[in-house]
Amino acid sequence: MSTFTLKMEIADNRHFNGTLSPLFSVEEAEKARNFHKQVEGYQPTPLQPLDNLAKSIGVGKVLVKDESQRFDLCAFKMLGGAYAIARLLCQEYNIDINDFSFDKLKTDIKEPMTFATATDGNHGRGVAWAANQLGQGAVVYMPKGAAQERVDNIRKLGAECIVTDMNYDDTVRLAIKTADENGWKVVQDTAWEGYTEIPTWIMQGYTTLVAEAVDQMAEMNIEKPTHVLLQAGVGALAGGALGYLTNKYGANGIKSIILEPEQADCIYRSGISEQGEMVNVDGDLDTIMVGLACGEPNPIGWPVLRDCATQFVSCQDKVAALGMRVLGNPLGNDPRVVSGESGAVGAGFLVAVDSHPNRDAFYQQMGLDKDSVILVINTEGDTDPVHYREVVWEGKHAI
Structure with missing residues (x-):
């Protein structure tokens, strides 16, 4: 060579x-x-x-x-997003993660939930997939320059996908702010002060x-x-x-x-x-x-x-x-x-x-x-x- x-x-x-x-x-x-x-x-x-x-x-x-x-899904990210959402819902409905069932939880969820995240594409697709499996909502924010194919793959799973004019880290901050204003659950793969449990699960x-x-x-x-x-x-x-x-x-x-x-x-x-x-x-x-x-x-x-x-x-x-x-x-x-x-x-x-x-x-x-x-x-x-x-x-x- x-x-x-x-x-x-x-x-x-x-x-x-x-x-x-x-x-x-x-x-x-x-x-x-x-x-x-x-x-x-x-x-x-x-x-x-x-x-x-x-x-x-x-x-x-x-x-x-x-x-x-x-x-x-063509990427590993759903492993983290799906597990975190499952742990979050188990916590919400007092279920042992070892007894988790998508089908059972679908019927047990009384109030529709929306999960929000920022992503370059793969993590957001995993969150959208898990929300779709449970019949819940997902809002996914992507940084500027996001490839259309990645955007389309998220939307095909029923999630709302918003491409910002910001870099990744600023897009994370926007997702957090908007989720807080709307009462959505943030499922993000990084941590900050007061937000460590969900990223640990991911x-x-x-x-x-x-x-x-x-x-x-x-x-x-x-x-x-x-x-x-x-x-x-x-x-x-x-x-x-x-x-x-x-x-x-x-x-x-x-x-x-x-x-x-x-x-x-x-x-x-x-x-x-x-x-x-x-x-x-x-x-x-x-x-x-x-x-x-x-x-x-x-x-x-x-x-x-x-x-x-x-x-x-x-x-x-x-x-x-x-x-x-x-x-x-x-x-x-x-x-x-x-x-x-x-x-x-x-x-x-x-x-x-x-x-x-x-x-x-x-x-x-x-x-x-x-x-x-x-x-x-x-x-x-x-x-x-x-x-x-x-x-x-x-x-x-x-x-």
Whole structure:
């Protein structure tokens, strides 16, 4: 393969202390997973072994958890939104989450409810889907520049979808304000003072996908991954997934690399801060990785990442575009994975590092070698099909 340089800042986590979070224990993950198993159409998404890619880049295994096949929603986000709404309704109607039933709750709900959220697309679609399943209302706010396909997918589920002229974080604030004025329930995947319970449930819902992956690795006779690559927006998925994996294997039992776009790298900047404090990023947050275009860390997820992540990475959009092409055009008989912009950054990062002039130094820094077993999360499929074709067919954001 060619040697080329893409912009990637890789920083070791100097704040690592290995403190585990009880919020994302194996027991809490099992509770969420048992709920998801009750949802009609549930089945674990594939864990795809890319053995030819692994051989090409000189590692033992590359395993891609393919969330593009999560129900018919093409992304992992419903795992969090649906679980949070279920927990919220169980709290409202004094029901044990272990006894939750969509059909039963439909008949028990006397007063119609409306759930509100802000989203780049996938989280809002998950909230709209859960509300639709329960015959309830949903109002979804999206930041400026939202792809029409993502808007249409939300509206098809019966939700009201409003595209603002603001960035993601300001759109969150608008959703909160409007929900408060109208008496709606906010289901948001980030936290703030006085609002922590629902985002915690959302993050616990996300642990289902890594719990599935652990079982799938066992079926492949793989004891555990040595590395996990986790993309971060506010850090909800990254925090929940890493929280579970470190509870499962120990904080020193797995190396974790947290990936962000350079235009919205609040987690990376927090990671290199003097005291490990949360650092916000403002402006347009203009990145093709729209699911990661968030400028303010989730205060529930950030302590997990600060205490247990191995490295933080800020990278340019071309890394994600490379990943879309790598996964969509596999080597040899490796399975094809359709991955959107936010889903592909992990695979793109691996190939970009392998092709970099400083490859050996990067591999040493991250502890990558011929025995490494790398878990990559493809968080979404082609949720914006037009842009997917522009990247994969037309070479947009080419090297």
